[in-house]
Amino acid sequence: MSDIDVRRDVDVRRDTDVRRDVVYAAPVGYRPLALDLYLPPRPTALCVYLHGGGWRVGSRRAGPGAAAKWTAPSFFERVAAEGLAVASVDYRLSGEAVFPAQADDVRAARRFLADHADEFGLPSASTVWGVSAGGQLAALAALEQPSTDVPPALAAVCWYTPSDLDALSADVAEAGGEPDRSAASREGMLVGGALADQPELVSAASAVAQVPTDRQPPPFLFLHGDADRSVPPRQSTRLADALRAAGGAATVELVPGGTHMFPELDDDATLSLVRRSTQFLLDAVG
Structure with missing residues (x-):
């Protein structure tokens, strides 16, 4: 990364306490599920980070886009250095x-x-940040009914996020992509069948259908490439419109020429988006 202060990079690594492979659940019949923690000395808030991969692949160890290959410091260490404790969750x-x-x-x-x-x-x-499939999960988490055992998410950041699974194929077609509503599609694999055969799960997995009507949703920031044909930006604007209609604050920022996962962006451009997202979460928690 050409313009990063090397001395600051060393400070980032030294000041962040990293705790890997923390098992948080062991569902019967499945592998143990783990998270990694990145802890700055005096965190302002917790950020629960959820990776992408179309719900089919992906790992808590990988940051988004170009940030996936950042090391010494990693994407997560850079976010933590700004004052957010990060829990990257599988x-x-x-x-x-x-x-x-x-x-x-x-x-x-x-x-x-x-x-x-x-x-x-x-x-x-507590805040949430997700990318692609992880953004869908982050949005659902932010919109959940408050409970006594899980703190509410005070803000959410979603990068190139599918928010309306039923409308996604139409949005893909309109953007010039290849729509697929079959059981073999990424959405079909998520709900266990062709979308037409699983309407209740499709709705439950769509954040636009989960926007509350009895309380104000937390603020959302959406970052989306305006040339994304895999998950078109209409998916972000659909959810943003629903959030605003419910009295919430939602900001959609489009990346010119950006496709899914922002492969066009170099390290510096990606870092700019990371800093924008981190600051949004910090501002939201005050």
Whole structure:
């Protein structure tokens, strides 16, 4: 990364306490599920980070886009250096279990983090950040009904996120992509069948259908490439419109020429988006 201060990079690594392979759940019949923690000295808030991969692949160890290959410091260490404790969470993939298993896993991770906040020195303020499939899970987490055992998400950042699974194929077709509503599609694998055969799960997995009407949703920031044909930007604007209609604040920022996962962006451009997202979460928690 050409313009990064090397001395600051060393400070980032030295000041961040990294705890890997923290098992947060062991669903019967499945692999143990783990998260990695990145802890700055005095975190302002907790950020639960959810990776992408079409619900089929992906790992908690990988940052988004060009940030996936950042090392010394990693994407997660850079975010932590800004004052956010980061919990990067693995969840069951669609080849292991169908929805709502993934949302259940995210809820279990957030509950675990709340229960062990004192042990890890975690702040009470909680936020979520997800990319692609992880953005779908982050949005659902942010819109959940508040409960006594899982703190509410005070803000959400979603990068190139599918938010309306039923409308996604039409949005893809309109953007010039190849729509697929079959059981073999990434969405079909998530819900365990062709979308037409699973309307209840399709709705439950779509954040636009989960926007509350009885309370104000937390603020959202959406980053989306305006040339994305895999998950067109209309998916972000659909959810943003629903959030605003419910009295929430939603900001959609389009990346010119950006396609899915922002492969066109170099390290510096990606870092700019990372900093924008991090600052949004910090501002939201005050």
